[in-house]
Amino acid sequence: MKNLVLNGVSRVFSGEDEREVEALFNLDIKFSAGEFVSIIGPTGCGKTTLLRLISGLEPLTSGQILIDDKLVKGLNRACTLVFQQFSLFPWFSVLGNVTFALEMKGIDKSRQHQEASALLKLVGLEGAAKARPYELSGGMQQRVAIARALAYDPEILLMDEPFGALDEKTRHKLQDVLLDIWQEKRKTILFVTHNIDEAVYLADRIVVMAAEPGRVVKDIPITLPRPRNRLSEEFTELHIRIRNLIEIPG
Ligand SMILES: Nc1ncnc2c1ncn2[C@@H]1O[C@H](COP(=O)(O)OP(=O)(O)O)[C@@H](O)[C@H]1O
Ligand SMILES: [Mg+2]
Known part of the structure; x- marks a missing residue:
């Protein structure tokens, strides 16, 4: 079990002209395991x-982050981040990128190849193990990045607009790949996107935020059964409701 709790979390940056930016103000959120x-x-x-902040790459200005009631200090080892820019190692093969992560994780040399191959299979890349990242399409590179993130075997996967640079068809495909992985591995996934369709298609719950100061305006459970139909009336209603919240934050 890994429940993630944020209590009164704020982060202030000093921006231009000494002006303070409240990037996040007094956030209280709870994320349940899975x-x-x-x-x-x-x-x-x-x-x-x-x-x-959750990954521990950035310090809090105030508040607390807890995992299973334990205060997170420094790097949060329960989490792995996946970005929009794949940040793969160009000098390694696809397989090498994944085995590197297994090495970092301290997995025994003798098991690395087999585990990396299993992860590549999971993301549908078993045929591309020997390729270099630059030989692959954006969608395939992001599959490698997901396999590599899974190699660290985090309880919590933090994804920052991971499919933002992909065309729609590839994006839809990877959404289904990610849902399959989530169902198989039962990770907690925090998935940042500014694509409403993507959020409604994927999530159990959508946290809607607004700026200045950064805050949560609504926390909406999504109970539509999966696989979700983007054309259904319920889907469209949620889409409109969230769009209105983003355009006119409370
Ligand atoms: N390192 C930083 N220094 C100064 N201001 C920052 C820094 N990082 C983020 N900000 C500011 O904090 C606010 C939130 O940024 P960010 O978290 O990147 O938002 P989002 O990812 O939702 O676009 C913005 O006003 C941004 O300019
Ligand atoms: Mg961002």
């Missing part, structure tokens, strides 16, 4: 800052 949560909101509402 939940798939989408975080949505306009540019500058603190989505990236939120993931960076």
